[in-house]
Amino acid sequence: MSTPLGYRGSMTVIAGRYRLLDVLAEGTTGTVWRALDETGHHEVALKEFRAPAGLPAEELPLLYARREREARAAARISHPSVVRVLGVVTEDGRPWVVTELVRGLTLAETLDADGPLPAREAARVGAEVLSGLRAAREAGAPHRGVGPGQVLLANDGRVVVTGFGGAPDDPTDPGEDLRALGALLEAAADDRSGPLGAVIDGLRGEGPAVTADQVERELRRVASGGTPRAETGPVGASAPLRTGRDGDTGTRAGAPPAPAPTAGPPSGPPRTAPRRGPVLVAGIVGALLLAGALVYQAVRDDGPDTGPGPGGVTSTAPTGPGATGTGGPATPPR
Secondary structure: OOOHHHOOHHHOEEOOOEEEEEEEEEOOOEEEEEEEEOOOOEEEEEEEEOOOOOOOHHHHHHHHHHHHHHHHHHOOOOOOOEOOEEEEEEEOOEEEEEEOOOOEEEHHHHHHHHOOEOHHHHHHHHHHHHHHHHHHHHOOOOOOOOOHHHEEEEOOOOEEEOOOOOOOOOOOOHHHHHHHHHHHHHHHEOOOOOHHHHHHHHHOOOOOOOOHHHHHHHHHHHHOOOOOOOOOOOOOOOOOOOOOEOHHHOOEOOOOOOOOOOOOOOOOOOOOOOOHHHHHHHHHHHHHHHHHHHHHHHHHHOOOOOOEOHHHOEOOOOOOOOOOOOOOOOOOOO
């Protein structure tokens, strides 16, 4: 790869601090170098901007000023899935953007070398990319259209989005993040027959009928190997991705179901507590009847054939012919 603008790697120091080592990537907008920060004694990535061919010289300052504003806006983003912008320096009137050095391959390089990713891995990459894009938009520096060449698969397992630019002077529709993600997943996934395919289908078109929160939640579910859930958020083919509110119900997607109505009072006339007066009278009458029965039984049993048995135990043996008394032989059954 040719060295741009006549620089010769370690022979060149930018802004008196960053020594260029080798080229990491080169595109239409500039070149990304691996460089040594001789002040901090660690390696960084250094992006050198390149002016478009044929641009009038009087417009170069405006272009460079815009690139610097974009870089400083990107420096406000703080997210593990977004490359960290460490600063902006100027050399020969041109801005150079200093970022963290992420070691790994781009998604484009990975796809070229190994082919599409398994669905779960593609979903993981997509979830991290979307999380980074959302953080960038919240910081006021949205991406202009992420592609496989702007997604780094780091050696430490991180998924890092690079290539921010253009947002401060060119506001973008939040739907552009979702459409770009749909194209990215379409290129990265090896299988679109399952839940991931439903996510991709929901992201296609000019106006995706899904929210970023729904998509990220579903991608993380697919990445973890979860099963489709028809009642919450984006799901597989059995239930399409839904927008922020569930149609006519007016409830948020993913909200817990409303509790079942509690049972009302039983039908019919109201029941009243029993009155204590009649119950008390009935109890007294019952007690008198029981006492009379006991007196009657005592008088009836006070006859010649009854009395204390041996040891003072009252006999309850039957009387009359064939009856057995205490201590007598048992009469065998006939």
